[in-house]
Amino acid sequence: MTPxxxxxxxxxxxxxxxxxxxxxxxxxxxxxxERTGLGAFxxxxxxxxxxxxxxxDLRKVPxxxxxxxxxxxxxSREQAPWALDDLGVRVIIAESFGEIFYSNCFKNGMLxxxxxxxxxxxxHASATSGGRFTVDLLEQRLRxxxxxxxxxxVAPAQRAALLNGWSEITRIQSLHGNDxxxxxxxxxxxxxxxW
Amino acid sequence: xxxxxxxxxxxxxxxxxxxxxxSLLYIDRHLLHEVSTPQSxxxxxxxxxxxxxxxxxxxxxxxxxxxxxxxxxIADPRAAAQIELLASxxxxxxxxxxxxxxxxxxxxxxxxxxxxxxxxxVTLVCGDSHSSTxxxxxxxxxxxxxxxCGIVMATQVLWQTRAKTMRVVFEGELPPYVSAKDMALxxxxxxxxxxxxxxxxxxxxxxxxxxxxxGRMTLCNMAIEAGSRxxxxxxxxxxxxxxxxxxxxxxxxxxNAALSYWRGLRSDDDAMFDREVVxxxxxxxxxVTFGTSPDQVIAIDGAVPQGREKLGRALDYMxxxxxxxxxxxxxxxxxxxxxxxxxxxxxxxxxxxxxxxxVAPGVRALVVPGSAAVKRHAEAEGLDRVFLKAGFEWREPxxxxxxxxxxxxxxxxxxxxxxxxRNFEGRQGIGARTHLMSPAMVAAAAxxxxxxxxxxxxx
Ligand code: SF4
Numbered sequence: 001m002t003p004x005x006x007x008x009x010x011x012x013x014x015x016x017x018x019x020x021x022x023x024x025x026x027x028x029x030x031x032x033x034e035r036t037g038l039g040a041f042x043x044x045x046x047x048x049x050x051x052x053x054x055x056x057d058l059r060k061v062p063x064x065x066x067x068x069x070x071x072x073x074x075x076s077r078e079q080a081p082w083a084l085d086d087l088g089v090r091v092i093i094a095e096s097f098g099e100i101f102y103s104n105c106f107k108n109g110m111l112x113x114x115x116x117x118x119x120x121x122x123x124h125a126s127a128t129s130g131g132r133f134t135v136d137l138l139e140q141r142l143r144x145x146x147x148x149x150x151x152x153x154v155a156p157a158q159r160a161a162l163l164n165g166w167s168e169i170t171r172i173q174s175l176h177g178n179d180x181x182x183x184x185x186x187x188x189x190x191x192x193x194x195w
Numbered sequence: 196x197x198x199x200x201x202x203x204x205x206x207x208x209x210x211x212x213x214x215x216x217x218s219l220l221y222i223d224r225h226l227l228h229e230v231s232t233p234q235s236x237x238x239x240x241x242x243x244x245x246x247x248x249x250x251x252x253x254x255x256x257x258x259x260x261x262x263x264x265x266x267x268x269i270a271d272p273r274a275a276a277q278i279e280l281l282a283s284x285x286x287x288x289x290x291x292x293x294x295x296x297x298x299x300x301x302x303x304x305x306x307x308x309x310x311x312x313x314x315x316x317v318t319l320v321c322g323d324s325h326s327s328t329x330x331x332x333x334x335x336x337x338x339x340x341x342x343x344c345g346i347v348m349a350t351q352v353l354w355q356t357r358a359k360t361m362r363v364v365f366e367g368e369l370p371p372y373v374s375a376k377d378m379a380l381x382x383x384x385x386x387x388x389x390x391x392x393x394x395x396x397x398x399x400x401x402x403x404x405x406x407x408x409x410g411r412m413t414l415c416n417m418a419i420e421a422g423s424r425x426x427x428x429x430x431x432x433x434x435x436x437x438x439x440x441x442x443x444x445x446x447x448x449x450x451n452a453a454l455s456y457w458r459g460l461r462s463d464d465d466a467m468f469d470r471e472v473v474x475x476x477x478x479x480x481x482x483v484t485f486g487t488s489p490d491q492v493i494a495i496d497g498a499v500p501q502g503r504e505k506l507g508r509a510l511d512y513m514x515x516x517x518x519x520x521x522x523x524x525x526x527x528x529x530x531x532x533x534x535x536x537x538x539x540x541x542x543x544x545x546x547x548x549x550x551x552x553x554v555a556p557g558v559r560a561l562v563v564p565g566s567a568a569v570k571r572h573a574e575a576e577g578l579d580r581v582f583l584k585a586g587f588e589w590r591e592p593x594x595x596x597x598x599x600x601x602x603x604x605x606x607x608x609x610x611x612x613x614x615x616x617r618n619f620e621g622r623q624g625i626g627a628r629t630h631l632m633s634p635a636m637v638a639a640a641a642x643x644x645x646x647x648x649x650x651x652x653x654x
Contacts, residue, residue: 016508018388018389018488020488020617020619022617022619022620022621022622023619023620023621026621027598027599027600027622028599028600030230030258030259030600031230031259031271031273031274031277031600032273033233033234033276033277033280034233034234035234035237035341045620045621045625051508069389070388070389070392070422073388073389073422074324074419074617074619075323075324075617076231076322076323076324076338076339076340077230077231077340078231078234078322078340078341078342081340096389096392097392098392098422099392099393099422099424100324100338100339100340100424103339103340103343104340104342104343107340107342107343108342155216155217155356156216157213157216157217157354158217158354167242168342168346168354169238169242169244169345169346169349169350170242172219172346172350172352172354173349173350176210176211176219176352179210179211179219180210180219180221180350180351180352183210183221184221184351187221191316191452191453191456192449192452193445193449193450193452193453193456194223194314194316194317194453
């Protein structure tokens, strides 16, 4: 996984609430069994919608996405973050996220940031006026032209994984292999019916 | 200290306790389907890793399978390849795969319970958001992404953050022709599609206790549409009676050991929930969605709300008018099936309404059983003949029109009464309009050719 430490660039504002993963990546493209090149199908059915600011020209998608509440709700399909990643999106900011989508982002080197309604509203305005966004994950700060630096929450383990580009499986196995084995031995004794 | 059911299940699976932060949670069961796992297997292959405990995993194809002509080769080459890939991946990694023609195939959330793979007290995951369904058994079950499927296969654990808890109490008794689906829609209408984000819901109260396992599964299935990854019902005699004797359930002395553990799986009387919602079951009417999010829903005797600024896009897409009733709206399609309402009781409820009537001219109505076992069961009861006689199509099991990934797709502008769980734009086909409702309501709409109140159409 590519490490994420610092990202700078412009932001796309997508203020609509409840953008579900069916909108981000329509179901019929789920027949594709690859995980790369999926950006071509991102927001496919909204491309020609004038009210939807994802340009038909997908090369123009900046690294920041400021989204409406409950972004990525619905289906667990990881094709949604894969497609956004493929478009070059690295950081997504919203008031709230679909939970599975939120955790899927971290698995793919993308940073989802939750901020309060008022701040997100201000960020939509900055995004629309072409403001520059910078996120520094080491400092856990988001800097946006014209606004004071913003702190955000991210779980320490998820932060470390992003900073180092760690493979989660390798980390778990090397750090917790013994914990897992002893849990299994104990469960097998206590709940033989499960084995 | 008094603990909720969620907390008990959580504590029993802690490999590393992270307190308020992420904890490492042991996963007892993993269900696989063809759509969310090709990339997970690719991940294992890239890293050269085996599956740690293949016997805890079970695979089945459901999303992209055709629901007709199953004796023929699959027409869509991409679907055929995806299904074949699941079978071959499972073969190489030692995971059991239930083949299309083996009698055990079905929607992943229908076959887990019917196989006795889903058990009270276990942690169960699947690369599918409706994994919350299995919480109906008092299992800690939640949907995950494809990367997490790979992590579970390789390590049997996942980093998870403990959710807050929400108890949803349904007081009283459900009126006739009102079902678990209406309970779910009423809840989502009340708290919103993101109303339970960050929370694990426990469903409780007399109306929940009175539900069959099928009804409880419908309820927990829709927890995700309220934003919650997890829905739970404490196991009781109804649960144990359902699980007993199923192919993969414990038997003999193992059954007794399991049972004594399962009996402790309930929230302590003085356990505290972070939030509590109380709904009067006896006041719930049949519910129907009017918009493109499951929380855009009204009781059938209500009217589409005003609020153009907020609902404009949904109202335009659905071609419904603020202030107008949904009753009387003509439909072109009816769909009975999915992991929400594709089980035997759902088919019985629909057949009950369909019996002796006929699908209205111009309406195409599909019944897609949730699994091969449900189909056999229904046929043994003669439900297939009821449906066929009434002009419904009787299909092979799969997700079908719930997700429109196979060749069951609706044309743009078509209006469908559907027992599925998502009315998102384009969910049943580009430009198609979905109204979610219960199986009885869909059957009634199919016969009338328009949305009706099943209570008055049966009166
Ligand atoms: S029936 Fe629908 S919701 Fe259920 S697993 Fe299939 S696609 Fe998903």
